[in-house]
Amino acid sequence: MFDRILRSIESIESIVPVLRKLGHAHLSGYKVKPKMFDSMFQAIVATLATAFKEKLTPEIASAWSWLYLLMSDIMLSAHSVCTIRFLLFGAVIEFVSFLLLPCCCCF
Numbered sequence: 001m002f003d004r005i006l007r008s009i010e011s012i013e014s015i016v017p018v019l020r021k022l023g024h025a026h027l028s029g030y031k032v033k034p035k036m037f038d039s040m041f042q043a044i045v046a047t048l049a050t051a052f053k054e055k056l057t058p059e060i061a062s063a064w065s066w067l068y069l070l071m072s073d074i075m076l077s078a079h080s081v082c083t084i085r086f087l088l089f090g091a092v093i094e095f096v097s098f099l100l101l102p103c104c105c106c107f
Helices: 002-007 009-014 016-029 034-055 058-077
Strands: 083-088 091-096
Touching: 002 058, 009 016, 016 058, 034 058
Parallel strands: none
Antiparallel strands: 083 091
């Protein structure tokens, strides 16, 4: 999924429906809890740090963080968690998702 997002980064809106369906599948079908997304984030960060060591620059780590937070927040927005965070240059900017993305109940 990460590779598809990266290929679509210029038109991220094209991947939103896919991520929302994926989020719905995880939250409803697989019974993943929203807090588990944070655990996954920590696992990805730790894996990147272990695998790439000094090659993992702060800029690269920030880019991966931004990508994961974007993906997970879109996935979570499919299930009544209606805040989208974008990590950009170390600052978290929050957008109310109903301004950007309707909740699944709005379709």
